[in-house]
Amino acid sequence: MSETQRSGRRRGFTTRQLHDGAGAGGWPNARALPIYASAGFTFADFDEAEHRFGPEADGYSYSRVGNPTVDAVERRIAALEGGTDAILLGSGQAAVSVALLSLLGTGDHLVISPSIYEGSRGLFTENFARLGIETTEVVEPLDAASWAASFRPNTRAVFVESIPNPRNDLTDLRLVADVAHAHGIPLVVDNTFATPYLLRPIEHGADIVVHSASKFLSGHGTVLGGVIVDGGVFDWDANTDRYPHLLESAPGRTRFGGFARNSVAMRLGPTPSPFNAFLLDQGIETLSLRVQRQSDNALALATWLEGRPEVSSVDYSGLPGNAYHRLAETYLPHGQGAVFSFTLRGGRAAARTVIDAVDLFTRMTNLGDVRSLIIHPTSTTHVQRTPEQLAAAGITDGLIRVSVGIEDVDDLIDDLGQAFARLEREQPNAHVAGAEPTPLSLEEVAA
The missing domain is CATH 3.40.640.10 (Type I PLP-dependent aspartate aminotransferase-like (Major domain))
Structure with a gap:
């Protein structure tokens, strides 16, 4: 046709x-x-x-x-x-x-x-x-x-x-x-x-x-x-x-x-x-409908995460302050995708608590599902990389990767919110401990 x-x-x-x-x-x-x-x-x-x-x-x-x-x-x-x-x-x-x-x-x-x-x-x-x-x-x-x-x-x-x-x-x-x-x-x-x-x-x-x-x-x-x-x-x-x-x-x-x-x-x-x-x-046959919803959900979730005290950085090009946002405006004007990462100030211990606490997010390494997925790269997908390689790639023990699905985004926010509440109960200083550096600007990335 x-x-x-x-x-x-x-x-x-x-x-x-x-x-x-x-x-x-x-x-x-x-x-x-x-x-x-x-x-x-x-x-x-x-x-x-x-x-x-x-x-x-x-x-x-x-x-x-x-x-x-x-x-x-x-x-x-x-x-x-x-x-x-x-x-x-x-x-x-x-x-x-x-x-x-x-x-x-x-x-x-x-x-x-x-x-x-x-x-x-x-x-x-x-x-x-x-x-x-x-x-x-x-x-x-x-x-x-x-x-x-x-x-x-x-x-x-x-x-x-x-x-x-x-x-x-x-x-x-x-x-x-x-x-x-x-x-x-x-x-x-x-x-x-x-x-x-x-x-x-x-x-x-x-x-x-x-x-x-x-x-x-x-x-x-x-x-x-x-x-x-x-x-x-x-x-x-x-x-x-x-x-x-x-x-x-x-x-x-x-x-x-x-x-x-x-x-x-x-x-x-x-x-x-x-x-x-x-x-x-x-x-x-439903690709555009799913991906648009997933991209919209991802932007909303990333925006919410950016304001959380437990989170030191959010790596999502859809955010105006992200170092790659200008490239996103050029190449991804209709949505920036559904997969991104965020880094917890509390490091590996905080990541363990949050990932174990989620109910709606599924703990698995797959991506692109209609369901939202969550994983800790340094202990799973990137476990074979050396500490030096991980540092060069900006992947720390506090980094969590999510693949956002088509659920109602308020439910995804509630799920991470209750996981952060558990983190606060178990690690009261997680919002300050092990603070990560401020993300680089695009000019600093290119320098």
Whole structure:
């Protein structure tokens, strides 16, 4: 289905999340996406079988290669992100792995932002290192010169997150894209936290977008999935010396997408099930409604937390005093997402009390659920990092990360309020003990 109406006006995002990509599988008369729970697909005759494996292959042969349910979800996500191709995979980690292994090989170099998901960091610094791929973390991510200084002759990819986990220290996508493109290198953006509803990185210079679809795209916390979106804008033909393998790749909707799908994903095999694809599609249909409510709730909750004496700082770019608020106005004008962190003056002991005291927030490491979630990073998600690495990232023992859901925000405030009341009873000096430094201004961050 076209994303424009007959009048020529572009359809709104919520309309497109319901209708874009629908019917791509050719199912007759079905309003909802059917689940094609079949490992393989039959061939009418010898010639059709030969065609499905030939250079101009289309149709379906085996679900690891392509499946009608999966295909429909891929087309919908590509349309929402403004890309030309998408590849649905079994998890967000699979999406990151396949995207970058489609660009990188032994002897190559990857440049990354210092604020990324710990699973991605471990993949790059440990697993990729075993394959002979080096990784450099940029020192000053808001400084173009710092990015440029990180590039080498063998650099082949740049990787950032649009809304980094867990401190909301936003990436200036256009700045990074301009530096990467000046060196003939594609920019890969993990857009999990923003979703295409709040931010479409391809419109700001990104070349490839990845998601953990387990989070906001699905929204209900019941499914794992990941997706790669090819923006179709990077000029691979002008960079044949860096990416000769893409010019020799099997056919696909795009040059990068064809190689990623047929030469990496198909061979490594992180295939999503048709049932998971169906559940993901159900979630996408309400994406804008959920994410807008979650962003509104997050801003209200962050504003309330900012006024609490127990809290030394709130890392949410939607707050006017936040160091990244000006970037948020540029890249996230309709909402700043649902995941942020706040730091308690009482340190680890205060964090333990608050997390144990909540009733409505769920204690778990997942994100993007319709339910509000809470976690203590230094004892869970970031436990493998050294004290020096944690300090450099601004992640202290008093820091708590929340993923805000769609509940009534007054109930979320009441839940944290009663947790703070328990903190006051058990640790009367928690509002002054272990006070954290004042958050840096944007000018200080960039300095």
